[in-house]
Amino acid sequence: MLSYRHAFHAGNHADVLKHYLLIELLDYFNRKDKAWWYIDTHAGAGCYALESEQAAKTAEHVGGIDRLWAAEDLPEALRPYVDAVGQFNPHGRLNFYPGSPALAMTRLREQDRMRLFELHPADAELLHQTFAGEQERVLIRKADGFSGLRGLLPPPTRRAVVLLDPPYEVKEDYRRVVEVLGHALQRFPTGTFAVWYPMLACPEARQLPERLAALGVENWLEVRLTVRRPARDGFGMFGSGMFVVNPPWVLPERLENVLPWLVHRLSEDDGAGFDLEHRIA
Numbered sequence: 001m002l003s004y005r006h007a008f009h010a011g012n013h014a015d016v017l018k019h020y021l022l023i024e025l026l027d028y029f030n031r032k033d034k035a036w037w038y039i040d041t042h043a044g045a046g047c048y049a050l051e052s053e054q055a056a057k058t059a060e061h062v063g064g065i066d067r068l069w070a071a072e073d074l075p076e077a078l079r080p081y082v083d084a085v086g087q088f089n090p091h092g093r094l095n096f097y098p099g100s101p102a103l104a105m106t107r108l109r110e111q112d113r114m115r116l117f118e119l120h121p122a123d124a125e126l127l128h129q130t131f132a133g134e135q136e137r138v139l140i141r142k143a144d145g146f147s148g149l150r151g152l153l154p155p156p157t158r159r160a161v162v163l164l165d166p167p168y169e170v171k172e173d174y175r176r177v178v179e180v181l182g183h184a185l186q187r188f189p190t191g192t193f194a195v196w197y198p199m200l201a202c203p204e205a206r207q208l209p210e211r212l213a214a215l216g217v218e219n220w221l222e223v224r225l226t227v228r229r230p231a232r233d234g235f236g237m238f239g240s241g242m243f244v245v246n247p248p249w250v251l252p253e254r255l256e257n258v259l260p261w262l263v264h265r266l267s268e269d270d271g272a273g274f275d276l277e278h279r280i281a
Contacts, residue, residue: 005123006167010048011061011097013266014240016068017225018165018196019103020081020258021242021251025161025192026107027080028248035111036159038104039152041145041180042166043116045123046130047088047102050095061097063227067265069094077258100163102130105138114138115152117145146180154188165196174204178211185217185245193245199226201234212243221247221278223255225262229271238271252278 088096118124124142131138166173226239259274
């Protein structure tokens with residue numbers, strides 16, 4: 001199914017949670033000189049113009065990154081993420097929002113590599129344009145990332161952050177993300193895997209966290225951020241979550257310091273809140 005375009009949702013509250021965590025993971029990996037890989041199974045277009053027809057139609061960034069961009073009381077822990085977004089907006093006005101691969105690029109060193117998958121033909125072409133001139137460090141494949149991930153694991157460096165971020169527009173995505181993560185862990189049990197998922201009323205979305213936990217991984221962290229009460233008609237995303245396998249040991253404390261502020265800043269009604277669970281040996 002190739003109807004999903006992330007441009008309609010760029011910079012929303014789910015992107016804030018996802019991309020703050022991504023920056024945390026990559027900054028932790030950069031504490032060591034040893035090279036790492038960043039693998040993105042659903043990379044999107046790379047970067048999004050917030051004044052484009054698609055982004056302006058929904059303007060979801062107004063309830064997301066816009067609220068951090070203008071915040072005078074931004075916590076220091078969120079500063080690296082907001083500064084990374086700022087690299088794409090050098091004149092101080094929020095015109096562009098970088099997707100996951102573009103944000104990862106702000107952390108990439110000469111020895112590191114990125115492997116990106118995007119199946120949508122238009123977004124795959126835009127992704128190539130975003131990383132033009134970076135063919136040595138960045139490899140882009142117009143392909144299904146769920147199918148292509150297996151062939152990349154384990155990476156030569158034995159250090160990697162893998163983002164599994166499907167659109168979940170079809171029920172099959174919920175099943176496949178669990179299946180693919182299980183197979184990936186068999187090949188690369190020491191890798192850091194981050195699975196993003198939406199919080200929706202449908203049974204597939206409600207059951208996904210339990211199915212991920214049932215994989216039985218030893219070290220994990222799960223964080224959920226809700227911005228409003230679920231709609232009475234059951235329509236719409238009211239929050240999102242991240243399930244991280246082999247997270248940095250420092251991540252729970254950093255999240256505990258940031259999440260209350262994010263709830264306050266991103267809340268749309270009194271249903272906003274967060275949950276944080278982890279087991280890190």
